[in-house]
Amino acid sequence: MIHARMLRYLDEVARTGSIRHAADKVNVSSSAINRQILDLEAELGTPIFHRMPRGVRLTSAGEILISHIRQTLKEYDRTRERMLDLQGLKAGHVTVAARSGLAQGLLTKAGLAFQAKFPRIKMTVRSLTAEQIMSQVEAGDADLGLIYNLPPHHGLHVMEVFETPLGAVVSKDHPLANQASVRLSQCADYPIVLSDRWITVNRVLTTAFARAKLPFAPAFETNSIAMMKALVLDGRHVTFLGMADVRYSNEEDRLKHLPIRNAGIPIQPLALVHRSNATLGLAASLFAEDLRALLAKI
Template identity: 30%
Template sequence: MIEIRALRYFLAVVDENGFTAAARRLHVAQPAVSMAIRKLEESLALSLFHRRDRGIELTDEGRILLDHARRIIQATEDAELEMRELQGLDSGEVRIGIPSMLGSYYFPPILMAFRHRYPKLQLTVVESGARKIQQMISEGEIDLGVIVSNTPPDDLETRSFLRDQMTAVMPLDHPLAGQASIAYGDFFKEDLVVFKQGYFHREVLDRLAQESNYPLQIGFETNLLPLIKQIVRHGFAITTLLAMVIAEDADLVARPFSEPVWLDLSIAWRRDGYLSRANRAFVDFLLEHAASEQSRLGT
Protein backbone atom coordinates (compact mmCIF):
# COMPACT_ATOMS: atom_id res chain seq x y z
CA MET A 1 0.00 0.00 0.00
CA ILE A 2 1.32 3.45 -0.94
CA GLU A 3 1.49 5.92 1.96
CA ILE A 4 0.65 9.61 1.50
CA ARG A 5 3.81 10.58 3.38
CA ALA A 6 5.95 8.56 0.95
CA LEU A 7 4.32 10.33 -2.01
CA ARG A 8 5.00 13.72 -0.40
CA TYR A 9 8.66 12.76 0.01
CA PHE A 10 8.76 11.49 -3.58
CA LEU A 11 7.38 14.78 -4.92
CA ALA A 12 9.83 16.78 -2.80
CA VAL A 13 12.78 14.80 -4.21
CA VAL A 14 11.54 15.39 -7.76
CA ASP A 15 10.82 19.10 -7.26
CA GLU A 16 14.11 19.77 -5.44
CA ASN A 17 16.12 17.46 -7.73
CA GLY A 18 17.82 15.68 -4.88
CA PHE A 19 17.43 13.98 -1.50
CA THR A 20 19.33 16.53 0.56
CA ALA A 21 17.41 19.52 -0.80
CA ALA A 22 14.14 17.60 -0.34
CA ALA A 23 15.02 16.92 3.30
CA ARG A 24 15.63 20.62 3.90
CA ARG A 25 12.27 21.50 2.39
CA LEU A 26 10.50 18.84 4.44
CA HIS A 27 12.43 19.73 7.62
CA VAL A 28 13.50 16.14 8.18
CA ALA A 29 16.85 14.32 8.16
CA GLN A 30 18.16 13.24 4.77
CA PRO A 31 18.32 9.52 5.73
CA ALA A 32 14.59 9.63 6.49
CA VAL A 33 13.87 10.75 2.93
CA SER A 34 16.17 8.12 1.44
CA MET A 35 14.55 5.40 3.55
CA ALA A 36 11.03 6.48 2.62
CA ILE A 37 11.86 6.41 -1.10
CA ARG A 38 13.58 3.05 -0.77
CA LYS A 39 10.53 1.57 1.00
CA LEU A 40 8.25 3.05 -1.67
CA GLU A 41 10.34 1.42 -4.40
CA GLU A 42 10.32 -1.90 -2.53
CA SER A 43 6.54 -1.80 -2.08
CA LEU A 44 6.11 -1.18 -5.82
CA ALA A 45 8.93 -3.54 -6.84
CA LEU A 46 10.16 -0.77 -9.14
CA SER A 47 13.02 1.70 -9.34
CA LEU A 48 11.78 5.29 -9.40
CA PHE A 49 15.10 7.10 -9.80
CA HIS A 50 18.36 6.69 -11.66
CA ARG A 51 20.95 7.59 -9.02
CA ARG A 52 24.05 9.10 -10.58
CA ASP A 53 27.11 10.94 -9.29
CA ARG A 54 25.84 14.23 -10.68
CA GLY A 55 22.31 13.85 -9.36
CA ILE A 56 19.12 11.91 -9.92
CA GLU A 57 16.76 11.34 -12.82
CA LEU A 58 13.31 9.78 -12.91
CA THR A 59 12.97 6.36 -14.48
CA ASP A 60 10.10 5.73 -16.91
CA GLU A 61 8.19 4.18 -14.01
CA GLY A 62 8.96 7.20 -11.86
CA ARG A 63 7.53 9.57 -14.47
CA ILE A 64 4.28 7.59 -14.52
CA LEU A 65 4.05 7.67 -10.73
CA LEU A 66 4.75 11.41 -10.72
CA ASP A 67 1.49 12.27 -12.48
CA HIS A 68 -0.50 10.07 -10.09
CA ALA A 69 1.36 11.43 -7.05
CA ARG A 70 0.57 15.04 -7.89
CA ARG A 71 -3.13 14.27 -8.32
CA ILE A 72 -3.30 12.22 -5.12
CA ILE A 73 -1.53 14.84 -2.99
CA GLN A 74 -3.64 17.64 -4.46
CA ALA A 75 -6.84 15.69 -3.79
CA THR A 76 -5.69 15.02 -0.22
CA GLU A 77 -4.95 18.70 0.37
CA ASP A 78 -8.31 19.66 -1.13
CA ALA A 79 -10.09 17.26 1.24
CA GLU A 80 -8.19 18.57 4.27
CA LEU A 81 -8.98 22.15 3.29
CA GLU A 82 -12.68 21.47 2.78
CA MET A 83 -12.92 19.79 6.18
CA ARG A 84 -11.23 22.76 7.89
CA GLU A 85 -13.61 25.16 6.20
CA LEU A 86 -16.71 23.55 7.67
CA GLN A 87 -16.10 25.87 10.63
CA GLY A 88 -16.79 28.95 8.51
CA LEU A 89 -15.00 31.85 6.83
CA ASP A 90 -13.09 32.93 9.95
CA SER A 91 -9.75 31.77 8.62
CA GLY A 92 -8.15 30.77 5.36
CA GLU A 93 -5.69 31.83 2.70
CA VAL A 94 -6.00 33.14 -0.84
CA ARG A 95 -2.94 32.36 -2.96
CA ILE A 96 -3.13 34.26 -6.23
CA GLY A 97 -0.74 34.80 -9.14
CA ILE A 98 -0.89 38.18 -10.88
CA PRO A 99 1.15 39.46 -13.85
CA SER A 100 3.25 42.46 -12.85
CA MET A 101 1.45 44.93 -15.13
CA LEU A 102 -1.86 44.26 -13.38
CA GLY A 103 -0.30 43.67 -9.98
CA SER A 104 1.09 47.18 -9.97
CA TYR A 105 -1.79 49.14 -11.50
CA TYR A 106 -5.10 47.29 -11.23
CA PHE A 107 -5.09 44.99 -8.24
CA PRO A 108 -3.70 47.00 -5.28
CA PRO A 109 -7.04 48.69 -4.40
CA ILE A 110 -8.90 45.41 -4.93
CA LEU A 111 -6.55 43.48 -2.66
CA MET A 112 -6.73 46.12 0.07
CA ALA A 113 -10.53 46.37 -0.13
CA PHE A 114 -10.85 42.57 0.03
CA ARG A 115 -8.58 42.46 3.09
CA HIS A 116 -10.72 45.16 4.70
CA ARG A 117 -13.90 43.13 4.13
CA TYR A 118 -12.31 39.85 5.26
CA PRO A 119 -9.65 40.81 7.82
CA LYS A 120 -9.18 37.24 9.06
CA LEU A 121 -8.17 35.89 5.65
CA GLN A 122 -4.54 35.82 4.56
CA LEU A 123 -3.59 37.03 1.08
CA THR A 124 -0.50 35.64 -0.63
CA VAL A 125 0.28 37.33 -3.96
CA VAL A 126 2.79 35.87 -6.43
CA GLU A 127 4.03 37.94 -9.37
CA SER A 128 4.89 35.99 -12.51
CA GLY A 129 4.24 35.64 -16.22
CA ALA A 130 0.91 34.38 -17.53
CA ARG A 131 2.34 31.04 -18.69
CA LYS A 132 4.04 30.40 -15.35
CA ILE A 133 0.86 31.34 -13.51
CA GLN A 134 -1.11 28.78 -15.52
CA GLN A 135 1.47 26.13 -14.62
CA MET A 136 1.43 27.08 -10.93
CA ILE A 137 -2.37 26.77 -10.81
CA SER A 138 -2.29 23.36 -12.51
CA GLU A 139 0.37 22.09 -10.10
CA GLY A 140 -1.38 23.44 -7.00
CA GLU A 141 1.28 26.01 -6.07
CA ILE A 142 -1.35 28.75 -6.11
CA ASP A 143 -5.14 28.62 -5.95
CA LEU A 144 -6.07 31.43 -8.33
CA GLY A 145 -4.35 33.28 -11.13
CA VAL A 146 -4.91 36.04 -13.65
CA ILE A 147 -4.48 34.85 -17.22
CA VAL A 148 -5.14 36.09 -20.74
CA SER A 149 -8.28 34.17 -21.58
CA ASN A 150 -8.32 34.30 -25.38
CA THR A 151 -7.38 30.59 -25.36
CA PRO A 152 -7.70 29.26 -21.77
CA PRO A 153 -6.24 25.80 -21.02
CA ASP A 154 -8.72 22.93 -20.79
CA ASP A 155 -7.75 22.13 -17.19
CA LEU A 156 -8.66 25.61 -15.89
CA GLU A 157 -12.00 27.19 -15.02
CA THR A 158 -12.10 30.89 -15.88
CA ARG A 159 -14.23 33.98 -15.30
CA SER A 160 -13.58 37.10 -17.38
CA PHE A 161 -13.28 40.35 -15.42
CA LEU A 162 -11.44 42.88 -17.61
CA ARG A 163 -11.19 43.76 -21.29
CA ASP A 164 -8.57 46.35 -22.08
CA GLN A 165 -6.50 47.55 -24.99
CA MET A 166 -2.76 47.28 -25.47
CA THR A 167 -1.34 50.61 -26.61
CA ALA A 168 1.93 51.87 -28.04
CA VAL A 169 3.74 53.86 -25.34
CA MET A 170 6.35 56.54 -26.05
CA PRO A 171 7.63 59.88 -24.70
CA LEU A 172 5.78 63.11 -25.47
CA ASP A 173 8.40 64.29 -27.94
CA HIS A 174 8.54 61.06 -29.96
CA PRO A 175 7.75 61.47 -33.70
CA LEU A 176 4.87 58.99 -33.42
CA ALA A 177 3.29 60.74 -30.42
CA GLY A 178 1.37 63.17 -32.64
CA GLN A 179 -0.51 60.38 -34.44
CA ALA A 180 -4.01 59.36 -33.35
CA SER A 181 -3.16 55.67 -33.86
CA ILE A 182 -0.02 53.72 -34.63
CA ALA A 183 0.43 51.39 -37.60
CA TYR A 184 2.27 48.15 -36.92
CA GLY A 185 4.83 49.01 -39.59
CA ASP A 186 5.76 52.25 -37.83
CA PHE A 187 5.81 50.63 -34.40
CA PHE A 188 8.06 47.71 -35.35
CA LYS A 189 10.63 49.99 -36.99
CA GLU A 190 11.46 51.32 -33.51
CA ASP A 191 13.78 49.87 -30.88
CA LEU A 192 11.59 48.19 -28.27
CA VAL A 193 11.84 47.47 -24.56
CA VAL A 194 9.98 44.21 -23.89
CA PHE A 195 9.14 41.77 -21.15
CA LYS A 196 10.85 38.39 -21.12
CA GLN A 197 9.26 35.28 -22.60
CA GLY A 198 6.27 33.93 -20.65
CA TYR A 199 4.59 37.29 -19.99
CA PHE A 200 1.43 38.23 -21.89
CA HIS A 201 3.05 41.54 -22.87
CA ARG A 202 5.76 39.64 -24.76
CA GLU A 203 3.33 37.14 -26.23
CA VAL A 204 1.26 39.98 -27.69
CA LEU A 205 4.34 41.54 -29.29
CA ASP A 206 5.60 38.23 -30.66
CA ARG A 207 2.18 37.47 -32.14
CA LEU A 208 1.75 40.90 -33.71
CA ALA A 209 5.25 40.81 -35.20
CA GLN A 210 4.66 37.37 -36.67
CA GLU A 211 1.23 38.19 -38.06
CA SER A 212 2.48 41.48 -39.51
CA ASN A 213 5.70 39.92 -40.82
CA TYR A 214 7.90 42.44 -38.98
CA PRO A 215 10.96 41.50 -36.91
CA LEU A 216 11.19 42.61 -33.27
CA GLN A 217 13.89 45.25 -32.78
CA ILE A 218 14.63 44.43 -29.14
CA GLY A 219 16.81 47.01 -27.45
CA PHE A 220 16.05 46.02 -23.85
CA GLU A 221 14.45 43.02 -22.18
CA THR A 222 13.24 43.31 -18.58
CA ASN A 223 10.27 42.46 -16.37
CA LEU A 224 10.71 45.59 -14.22
CA LEU A 225 7.92 48.04 -15.06
CA PRO A 226 9.61 51.09 -13.49
CA LEU A 227 12.71 50.36 -15.58
CA ILE A 228 10.61 49.95 -18.74
CA LYS A 229 9.00 53.34 -18.18
CA GLN A 230 12.35 54.98 -17.48
CA ILE A 231 13.82 53.56 -20.71
CA VAL A 232 10.84 54.87 -22.68
CA ARG A 233 10.85 58.19 -20.83
CA HIS A 234 14.48 58.83 -21.80
CA GLY A 235 13.90 57.96 -25.44
CA PHE A 236 15.95 54.76 -25.67
CA ALA A 237 13.00 52.63 -26.84
CA ILE A 238 9.22 52.47 -27.03
CA THR A 239 6.94 49.68 -25.84
CA THR A 240 3.35 48.50 -25.58
CA LEU A 241 1.41 48.55 -22.31
CA LEU A 242 -2.13 48.72 -21.04
CA ALA A 243 -3.12 52.40 -20.94
CA MET A 244 -3.76 52.23 -17.17
CA VAL A 245 -0.04 51.69 -16.59
CA ILE A 246 0.89 55.24 -17.66
CA ALA A 247 -2.31 57.02 -16.62
CA GLU A 248 -0.37 59.06 -14.04
CA ASP A 249 2.78 59.61 -16.13
CA ALA A 250 2.37 63.04 -17.73
CA ASP A 251 5.58 62.65 -19.76
CA LEU A 252 4.45 59.47 -21.52
CA VAL A 253 1.66 58.95 -24.06
CA ALA A 254 -0.35 55.88 -25.02
CA ARG A 255 -1.68 55.55 -28.55
CA PRO A 256 -3.93 52.73 -29.80
CA PHE A 257 -2.80 50.63 -32.72
CA SER A 258 -4.47 51.19 -36.09
CA GLU A 259 -5.74 47.63 -35.72
CA PRO A 260 -6.78 47.59 -32.04
CA VAL A 261 -5.27 44.92 -29.79
CA TRP A 262 -7.75 43.85 -27.13
CA LEU A 263 -6.91 41.58 -24.20
CA ASP A 264 -9.51 39.58 -22.29
CA LEU A 265 -8.27 38.91 -18.77
CA SER A 266 -9.75 36.25 -16.52
CA ILE A 267 -9.40 34.87 -13.02
CA ALA A 268 -8.65 31.14 -13.26
CA TRP A 269 -8.48 28.07 -11.03
CA ARG A 270 -8.16 24.31 -11.47
CA ARG A 271 -11.25 22.88 -13.14
CA ASP A 272 -11.14 19.61 -11.17
CA GLY A 273 -9.92 21.14 -7.90
CA TYR A 274 -11.68 22.29 -4.77
CA LEU A 275 -12.13 26.07 -4.66
CA SER A 276 -12.05 27.03 -0.99
CA ARG A 277 -14.57 29.37 0.57
CA ALA A 278 -11.85 31.99 0.91
CA ASN A 279 -11.00 31.72 -2.78
CA ARG A 280 -14.66 31.74 -3.79
CA ALA A 281 -15.08 34.91 -1.75
CA PHE A 282 -12.17 36.51 -3.62
CA VAL A 283 -13.53 35.51 -7.04
CA ASP A 284 -16.95 36.92 -6.16
CA PHE A 285 -15.36 40.11 -4.80
CA LEU A 286 -13.24 40.60 -7.94
CA LEU A 287 -16.19 40.05 -10.29
CA GLU A 288 -18.33 42.38 -8.18
CA HIS A 289 -15.63 45.07 -8.42
CA ALA A 290 -15.25 44.60 -12.18
CA ALA A 291 -19.02 44.83 -12.76
CA SER A 292 -19.15 47.99 -10.64
CA GLU A 293 -16.31 49.58 -12.64
CA GLN A 294 -17.97 48.70 -15.97
CA SER A 295 -21.23 50.21 -14.76
CA ARG A 296 -19.44 53.37 -13.58
CA LEU A 297 -17.67 53.77 -16.92
CA GLY A 298 -20.79 52.93 -18.89
CA THR A 299 -19.19 49.97 -20.71
Protein backbone atom coordinates in the same frame (compact mmCIF):
# COMPACT_ATOMS: atom_id res chain seq x y z
CA MET B 1 -25.85 37.34 -6.16
CA ILE B 2 -24.70 37.17 -9.77
CA HIS B 3 -26.51 40.33 -10.94
CA ALA B 4 -25.86 42.47 -7.85
CA ARG B 5 -23.71 44.95 -9.80
CA MET B 6 -26.40 45.40 -12.47
CA LEU B 7 -29.04 46.07 -9.80
CA ARG B 8 -26.79 48.67 -8.18
CA TYR B 9 -26.29 50.35 -11.56
CA LEU B 10 -30.08 50.57 -12.07
CA ASP B 11 -30.54 51.93 -8.56
CA GLU B 12 -27.91 54.62 -9.23
CA VAL B 13 -29.61 55.62 -12.53
CA ALA B 14 -32.92 55.98 -10.69
CA ARG B 15 -31.31 58.04 -7.91
CA THR B 16 -29.39 60.40 -10.22
CA GLY B 17 -31.97 60.58 -13.01
CA SER B 18 -29.11 60.25 -15.51
CA ILE B 19 -27.37 57.28 -17.11
CA ARG B 20 -24.23 59.38 -17.64
CA HIS B 21 -24.08 60.60 -14.04
CA ALA B 22 -24.71 57.10 -12.73
CA ALA B 23 -21.95 55.74 -14.99
CA ASP B 24 -19.52 58.34 -13.62
CA LYS B 25 -20.36 57.38 -10.02
CA VAL B 26 -19.91 53.64 -10.53
CA ASN B 27 -17.00 54.07 -12.97
CA VAL B 28 -18.59 52.09 -15.82
CA SER B 29 -19.25 53.30 -19.35
CA SER B 30 -22.69 54.85 -19.91
CA SER B 31 -23.10 52.75 -23.07
CA ALA B 32 -22.67 49.55 -21.03
CA ILE B 33 -25.34 50.61 -18.52
CA ASN B 34 -27.69 51.77 -21.28
CA ARG B 35 -27.28 48.42 -23.07
CA GLN B 36 -28.20 46.53 -19.89
CA ILE B 37 -31.27 48.73 -19.41
CA LEU B 38 -32.39 48.13 -23.02
CA ASP B 39 -31.88 44.37 -22.62
CA LEU B 40 -33.91 44.36 -19.40
CA GLU B 41 -36.71 46.43 -20.96
CA ALA B 42 -36.82 43.97 -23.88
CA GLU B 43 -36.98 41.04 -21.46
CA LEU B 44 -39.74 42.67 -19.38
CA GLY B 45 -41.63 43.85 -22.45
CA THR B 46 -42.06 47.38 -21.09
CA PRO B 47 -39.90 50.50 -20.66
CA ILE B 48 -38.62 51.18 -17.14
CA PHE B 49 -37.33 54.69 -17.85
CA HIS B 50 -38.75 57.62 -19.77
CA ARG B 51 -35.94 59.09 -21.93
CA MET B 52 -35.97 62.87 -21.66
CA PRO B 53 -33.70 65.57 -23.15
CA ARG B 54 -31.80 65.98 -19.87
CA GLY B 55 -31.94 62.59 -18.26
CA VAL B 56 -34.31 59.74 -17.46
CA ARG B 57 -37.31 59.25 -15.20
CA LEU B 58 -38.84 56.03 -13.92
CA THR B 59 -42.01 54.79 -15.59
CA SER B 60 -44.79 53.26 -13.49
CA ALA B 61 -43.32 49.84 -14.23
CA GLY B 62 -39.89 51.21 -13.33
CA GLU B 63 -41.18 52.39 -9.94
CA ILE B 64 -42.36 48.85 -9.18
CA LEU B 65 -39.07 47.39 -10.37
CA ILE B 66 -36.82 49.81 -8.44
CA SER B 67 -38.73 49.09 -5.23
CA HIS B 68 -38.03 45.39 -5.74
CA ILE B 69 -34.37 46.10 -6.61
CA ARG B 70 -33.77 48.13 -3.45
CA GLN B 71 -35.38 45.49 -1.27
CA THR B 72 -33.33 42.79 -3.01
CA LEU B 73 -30.09 44.71 -2.46
CA LYS B 74 -30.86 45.16 1.22
CA GLU B 75 -31.55 41.44 1.59
CA TYR B 76 -28.36 40.64 -0.34
CA ASP B 77 -26.25 42.82 1.97
CA ARG B 78 -27.80 41.27 5.06
CA THR B 79 -27.30 37.74 3.69
CA ARG B 80 -23.69 38.53 2.80
CA GLU B 81 -23.01 39.74 6.33
CA ARG B 82 -24.54 36.59 7.82
CA MET B 83 -22.42 34.43 5.52
CA LEU B 84 -19.26 36.26 6.58
CA ASP B 85 -20.10 35.68 10.23
CA LEU B 86 -20.99 32.04 9.57
CA GLN B 87 -17.77 31.31 7.68
CA GLY B 88 -15.57 33.20 10.09
CA LEU B 89 -14.22 35.46 7.33
CA LYS B 90 -12.59 37.63 9.95
CA ALA B 91 -9.63 35.27 9.45
CA GLY B 92 -8.49 33.44 6.36
CA HIS B 93 -6.13 33.36 3.38
CA VAL B 94 -6.39 34.08 -0.37
CA THR B 95 -3.58 33.22 -2.80
CA VAL B 96 -3.51 34.67 -6.32
CA ALA B 97 -1.03 33.92 -9.12
CA ALA B 98 -0.52 36.38 -11.99
CA ARG B 99 2.02 38.08 -14.24
CA SER B 100 4.09 40.84 -12.64
CA GLY B 101 2.30 43.69 -14.45
CA LEU B 102 -1.03 42.66 -12.95
CA ALA B 103 0.52 42.15 -9.53
CA GLN B 104 1.93 45.70 -9.54
CA GLY B 105 -1.33 47.37 -10.52
CA LEU B 106 -4.64 45.53 -10.57
CA LEU B 107 -3.88 43.14 -7.72
CA THR B 108 -2.32 45.84 -5.56
CA LYS B 109 -5.44 48.00 -5.89
CA ALA B 110 -7.83 45.08 -5.37
CA GLY B 111 -5.77 43.71 -2.48
CA LEU B 112 -5.66 47.00 -0.58
CA ALA B 113 -9.41 47.48 -0.94
CA PHE B 114 -10.08 43.90 0.16
CA GLN B 115 -7.77 44.24 3.16
CA ALA B 116 -9.59 47.40 4.21
CA LYS B 117 -12.83 45.40 4.33
CA PHE B 118 -11.33 42.24 5.83
CA PRO B 119 -8.14 43.24 7.69
CA ARG B 120 -7.52 39.78 9.12
CA ILE B 121 -7.53 38.03 5.75
CA LYS B 122 -3.98 37.29 4.60
CA MET B 123 -3.31 37.99 0.92
CA THR B 124 -0.57 36.15 -0.98
CA VAL B 125 0.20 37.32 -4.54
CA ARG B 126 2.72 35.38 -6.64
CA SER B 127 4.29 36.88 -9.76
CA LEU B 128 4.83 33.94 -12.14
CA THR B 129 5.02 32.85 -15.77
CA ALA B 130 1.86 31.62 -17.50
CA GLU B 131 2.97 27.99 -17.15
CA GLN B 132 3.71 28.46 -13.45
CA ILE B 133 0.33 30.15 -12.89
CA MET B 134 -1.50 27.21 -14.49
CA SER B 135 0.53 24.71 -12.49
CA GLN B 136 -0.05 26.49 -9.16
CA VAL B 137 -3.81 26.82 -9.68
CA GLU B 138 -4.21 23.25 -10.93
CA ALA B 139 -2.27 21.93 -7.93
CA GLY B 140 -4.37 23.99 -5.51
CA ASP B 141 -1.37 26.06 -4.41
CA ALA B 142 -3.15 29.22 -5.63
CA ASP B 143 -6.87 29.88 -5.23
CA LEU B 144 -7.10 32.14 -8.27
CA GLY B 145 -5.04 32.78 -11.38
CA LEU B 146 -5.00 35.53 -14.00
CA ILE B 147 -3.61 34.28 -17.31
CA TYR B 148 -3.26 35.96 -20.70
CA ASN B 149 -4.02 33.82 -23.79
CA LEU B 150 -4.97 30.75 -21.78
CA PRO B 151 -4.32 27.56 -23.79
CA PRO B 152 -6.74 24.64 -23.62
CA HIS B 153 -6.19 23.17 -20.17
CA HIS B 154 -8.41 20.62 -18.44
CA GLY B 155 -7.17 21.37 -14.94
CA LEU B 156 -8.66 24.88 -14.80
CA HIS B 157 -12.14 26.34 -14.58
CA VAL B 158 -12.53 29.65 -16.41
CA MET B 159 -14.64 32.02 -14.32
CA GLU B 160 -14.57 34.83 -16.87
CA VAL B 161 -12.49 36.11 -19.80
CA PHE B 162 -11.82 39.82 -20.24
CA GLU B 163 -10.74 41.37 -23.53
CA THR B 164 -7.73 43.55 -22.78
CA PRO B 165 -6.57 45.50 -25.86
CA LEU B 166 -2.87 45.48 -26.68
CA GLY B 167 -1.53 48.98 -27.30
CA ALA B 168 1.59 51.09 -27.61
CA VAL B 169 2.58 52.61 -24.27
CA VAL B 170 4.46 55.90 -24.05
CA SER B 171 5.04 58.58 -21.45
CA LYS B 172 2.60 61.49 -21.50
CA ASP B 173 5.37 63.81 -22.74
CA HIS B 174 6.30 61.53 -25.65
CA PRO B 175 5.76 62.94 -29.20
CA LEU B 176 3.12 60.23 -29.85
CA ALA B 177 1.16 60.92 -26.67
CA ASN B 178 -1.18 63.42 -28.36
CA GLN B 179 -2.37 60.75 -30.84
CA ALA B 180 -5.70 58.97 -30.37
CA SER B 181 -4.16 55.82 -31.88
CA VAL B 182 -0.96 54.88 -33.69
CA ARG B 183 0.40 52.68 -36.45
CA LEU B 184 3.39 50.41 -36.00
CA SER B 185 5.25 52.52 -38.56
CA GLN B 186 4.99 55.50 -36.21
CA CYS B 187 6.29 53.44 -33.29
CA ALA B 188 9.23 52.24 -35.40
CA ASP B 189 10.60 55.79 -35.42
CA TYR B 190 11.45 55.49 -31.71
CA PRO B 191 13.54 53.05 -29.64
CA ILE B 192 11.37 50.09 -28.66
CA VAL B 193 11.19 48.19 -25.39
CA LEU B 194 9.84 44.67 -25.89
CA SER B 195 8.91 41.85 -23.56
CA ASP B 196 11.18 38.83 -23.93
CA ARG B 197 10.23 35.71 -25.89
CA TRP B 198 8.62 34.03 -22.89
CA ILE B 199 5.77 36.57 -22.98
CA THR B 200 3.12 36.31 -25.73
CA VAL B 201 3.38 40.00 -26.64
CA ASN B 202 6.88 39.35 -28.01
CA ARG B 203 5.58 36.89 -30.61
CA VAL B 204 2.58 39.08 -31.46
CA LEU B 205 4.71 42.17 -32.11
CA THR B 206 7.48 40.32 -33.96
CA THR B 207 4.86 38.86 -36.31
CA ALA B 208 3.03 42.20 -36.72
CA PHE B 209 6.20 44.13 -37.62
CA ALA B 210 7.23 41.43 -40.10
CA ARG B 211 3.76 41.44 -41.70
CA ALA B 212 3.94 45.22 -42.03
CA LYS B 213 7.47 44.88 -43.55
CA LEU B 214 8.92 47.24 -40.97
CA PRO B 215 12.42 47.08 -39.49
CA PHE B 216 12.30 45.71 -35.97
CA ALA B 217 15.31 45.92 -33.67
CA PRO B 218 14.20 46.53 -30.07
CA ALA B 219 16.55 48.58 -27.93
CA PHE B 220 15.61 46.55 -24.84
CA GLU B 221 14.07 43.15 -24.16
CA THR B 222 13.00 42.19 -20.64
CA ASN B 223 10.56 39.95 -18.79
CA SER B 224 10.02 42.73 -16.23
CA ILE B 225 6.84 44.72 -16.84
CA ALA B 226 8.07 47.21 -14.22
CA MET B 227 11.25 47.81 -16.23
CA MET B 228 9.27 48.20 -19.48
CA LYS B 229 7.17 50.95 -17.91
CA ALA B 230 10.17 52.58 -16.23
CA LEU B 231 12.07 52.78 -19.52
CA VAL B 232 9.27 54.53 -21.44
CA LEU B 233 9.02 57.18 -18.75
CA ASP B 234 12.20 58.72 -20.22
CA GLY B 235 9.98 60.26 -22.93
CA ARG B 236 11.73 58.54 -25.87
CA HIS B 237 11.00 54.82 -25.74
CA VAL B 238 7.84 52.95 -26.81
CA THR B 239 6.66 49.64 -25.40
CA PHE B 240 3.64 47.40 -25.94
CA LEU B 241 1.36 46.17 -23.17
CA GLY B 242 -2.22 45.20 -22.50
CA MET B 243 -4.44 47.88 -20.95
CA ALA B 244 -4.69 45.77 -17.77
CA ASP B 245 -0.92 46.11 -17.25
CA VAL B 246 -1.17 49.91 -17.24
CA ARG B 247 -4.50 50.53 -15.54
CA TYR B 248 -4.31 50.89 -11.75
CA SER B 249 -0.48 50.94 -11.75
CA ASN B 250 1.51 53.62 -9.93
CA GLU B 251 2.65 54.93 -13.32
CA GLU B 252 -0.87 55.16 -14.81
CA ASP B 253 -1.08 58.96 -14.57
CA ARG B 254 2.29 59.30 -16.36
CA LEU B 255 1.65 56.82 -19.18
CA LYS B 256 -0.55 56.81 -22.28
CA HIS B 257 -1.94 53.56 -23.72
CA LEU B 258 -2.53 54.02 -27.47
CA PRO B 259 -4.62 51.62 -29.56
CA ILE B 260 -2.75 50.22 -32.58
CA ARG B 261 -4.47 50.75 -35.95
CA ASN B 262 -2.67 47.96 -37.83
CA ALA B 263 -4.88 45.04 -38.78
CA GLY B 264 -4.04 41.73 -37.19
CA ILE B 265 -3.13 42.96 -33.70
CA PRO B 266 -5.16 40.56 -31.54
CA ILE B 267 -7.02 41.34 -28.35
CA GLN B 268 -5.22 39.83 -25.37
CA PRO B 269 -7.82 37.69 -23.54
CA LEU B 270 -7.23 37.67 -19.79
CA ALA B 271 -8.78 34.69 -18.02
CA LEU B 272 -9.69 34.56 -14.34
CA VAL B 273 -9.42 30.90 -13.33
CA HIS B 274 -9.58 28.49 -10.44
CA ARG B 275 -9.04 24.77 -10.10
CA SER B 276 -11.53 22.55 -11.89
CA ASN B 277 -13.82 20.39 -9.79
CA ALA B 278 -13.02 22.43 -6.70
CA THR B 279 -15.14 24.90 -4.76
CA LEU B 280 -13.67 28.28 -3.95
CA GLY B 281 -13.70 29.34 -0.33
CA LEU B 282 -15.80 32.35 0.57
CA ALA B 283 -12.83 34.73 0.89
CA ALA B 284 -11.47 33.75 -2.54
CA SER B 285 -14.96 34.02 -4.07
CA LEU B 286 -15.43 37.53 -2.71
CA PHE B 287 -11.96 38.58 -3.90
CA ALA B 288 -12.75 37.16 -7.35
CA GLU B 289 -15.89 39.30 -7.39
CA ASP B 290 -13.78 42.38 -6.63
CA LEU B 291 -11.35 41.48 -9.43
CA ARG B 292 -14.20 41.06 -11.88
CA ALA B 293 -15.55 44.49 -11.00
CA LEU B 294 -12.17 46.16 -11.59
CA LEU B 295 -11.49 44.27 -14.84
CA ALA B 296 -14.94 45.14 -16.17
CA LYS B 297 -13.93 48.82 -16.06
CA ILE B 298 -10.90 48.37 -18.30
